Amino acid sequence: MRPLSSTINTTSEAFRKNKKAMLDLVAKLEEHLKESRFQGKEKSIDKARSRGKLLARERIELLLDKDSPFLELLPLAGMQNKNGFGAGGTNVSGIGLVQGKLCMINANVGTRKGGSVDYATVFKGFRIAKITRECRLPSINLVESGGANLPDQAKIFNYGGEAFKEITRRSEMGIPTISVVFGNATAGGAYVPGMSDYAIFQKQAAKVFLAGPPLVKMATNEIATDEELGGAEMHSRVSGVSDYLAEDEKDAIRIAREIMEFIPASNPHMIPELPIKAPLFDADEILGVVPEDSKTPFDVRELIMRITDGSEFAEFKSEYGNTMVCGWTKIHGYPVGILGNNGVIFSESANKAAQFIQLSNQKNIPLLFLQNTTGYMVGKAYEEGGIIKNGAKLINAVSNSKVPSITLMIGSSFGAGNYGMNGRSYEPNFLFSYPNAKIGVMGSQQLAGVMRIIQKASAKAKGIPYDEEQAKMIENMLIAEAEAKSSAWHSTSELWDDGIINPKETRNYLGFSLAVLYNQEIKGSNSYGVWRH
Structure with missing residues (x-):
């Protein structure tokens, strides 16, 4: 592959203007991410500390291998929901390495609303479960939750059981779940450890029961303590709900790591050869390359050359359908096929992209979609030219593609262009957004x-x-x-993406996501629906 050449003048006024505007958006993103890392009021944290408890993010840090990356997902889910618990809800979720194996980690933030689950947290959990299953990741739950937020119960009750269904379906597929219980896991929440493959309960802290003492008294007139109904020692020695009795939090995390040591590692589809070539251009330049205003055009190749190994790109049909850029490359050593928009999608662009998707499936190469389009071209001449049937070919190819995929929103994503470029409803394995991204019908x-x-x-x-x-x-x-x-802020709040990212971190996000996708067999499709010609 040959490296791409840049035509960007990094000293120009346009570049400086773009960079300043994007830096302002990145600063706004950092403020929102800071809000999402809120782990409760000072009073709640002090109370937890007095009981010798760790905070949710501290538990994750102890669980992960030393220097492991942690790809946090949906950190801003529900942030614009005025009746919710704020950005990210009461759960921290992401992917990291435990005993050298990629794992999905979910930690209840017990010091934030008692770890109770609001509407956004429930749907965040659904998305996390889907990623866990599709990527066949062992899952480790760090449990301390008061269960469903009662004011939300009418909206979330019918959805709540899906979390338990997902745990047992993954178990049937051979994808294990480990639950480590540090505190309350009551009512339906008791089924999280109950459905898990491995359950670790902390002594004198875990409280796991379908009904607490007040409800038992009301229902049966029986008087019992928390410990008698659902304490860690009772469940470890009498009921058998617990598999391991931990002395304290650190011991519980040690046991979880010990279990992971003996869970078989995945058989990666490939492991990149070293050394990995760095891009020829500074990642910081992406801030000036991508315009804050999505109506301002730019060549997507300028982004591609700043995220790919050695800035190399083997472009496909470079002289045809030039509002769609397609080609193969590597990111952190992982082969990937890229489809990027240079504006509106014409018939030629759609046909080219559909063929490229077929070829990538034939080669068993994952796909990366870089979305920046106002949609398919409209007008009398284009309707007569078959823009509907050609656009449908692209949607057909995306719908029936079997190789894993990542979508990155880098600008506009309007109309059916969102569908043809593998939007949320087409189920990419990961979907991230830049803070300038726009999505809508038009x-x-x-x-x-x-x-x-x-x-x-x-x-x-x-x-x-x-x-x-x-x-x-x-x-x-x-x-x-x-x-x-x-706006991207609305999209991420509504869980239409898996997180907004700082553009200069693009290569690392994509590289880690590809490592997750390449952690299992990749097999493309040879079968597509009927195409009009």
Whole structure:
């Protein structure tokens, strides 16, 4: 492969303007991430400390191998939910190494709302479970939760059982779950350790029962203590719900690591050869390459050369369908096929991308989609040229592709372009966003313009005057609302991505994600649905 050459002038005014705007967005991202790392009020933390307890993130740090990376997922889930518990909910989730093996780790934040589960935390758990199953990752739950947040129970009860179903289905697939219980695991929460392959209970701390003393008294008139109903020693010596009795938190984490030592390692699809070539360009330059305003065009190759090994890229059909850039490369030694937008998707672009996806499946190479598109091209000539059937080919190829995939939102993601470029509904294994990303049916200005045309036509049909002043006021309100609802902050709050990332960290996020995807067999598809020609 040959390295790409940059045409970017890093001293230009445009570059400096882009970089400043992106740095402002990154600063905003850091503020939100700081909020997500909130582990409870000082009073709750002091109480935990007085009992000798570790905080959720401290438990994760002890569990992980020394110097292991930790790919935190969905850290800002629910951050714009006014009735929720804030960014990230009451669970910290991510992927790291335990005994040299990639594991999904979930830690209840017991010092934040008692670890109770709100609406966003439930759906964050669903997404984490899906990644765990698809990537066949052993899962370690660090449990301390008061169960469902009662004001949310009417909304989450019917969904709650899915977490337990996922644990046992993974067990059937040979994907183990270890639960380490440091405190409460009550009512439905008791089924988390109960359904797990391995359960570790901390002495004089774990409290695991379907009903606590007050409810038992109400239901049966029996009087019992917490320890008698669900203490660690009772479950370890009498009920058999616990497999291991830990002396304290550190001992419990030691046992979890010991279990992982004897869980068979995956058979990786490949292990990269060393040494790994670094890109020829500084990752910091990405901040000036990618415009803050998604309406400003840029060549996606400028991003590609700053994230790939040696800035190398074997481009496919470089002279055809030039608003879609396709090619093969390596990131941290892992082969990957990249599809990146250079704007609107024409018929030629869609056909080229569909063929590229087929070829990548034939080669058993994962795919990376770099989304920056306003969608498929519209207009009389393009409809006559078959933009629907050609766009459908791309969606067909994405839908039936069997190789793992990652999607990165780097700019606009509007209309069916989101679907053709492997948006959330097409189930990429990982989906990350830049803080400038926009997603929606169409851009805010286009949406407002369409509504103006419709309202004018409606007024004319009814024979009533069209109030320009009122229309302008409504239009401005519509634009403001559409901008807010299409922002990366809204998307990540709604769990439409797995996290917003600092653009200069792109290579590391993608490299780690590819390491997870390559940790099992990769087998592409030879079968697709019917395509119109």
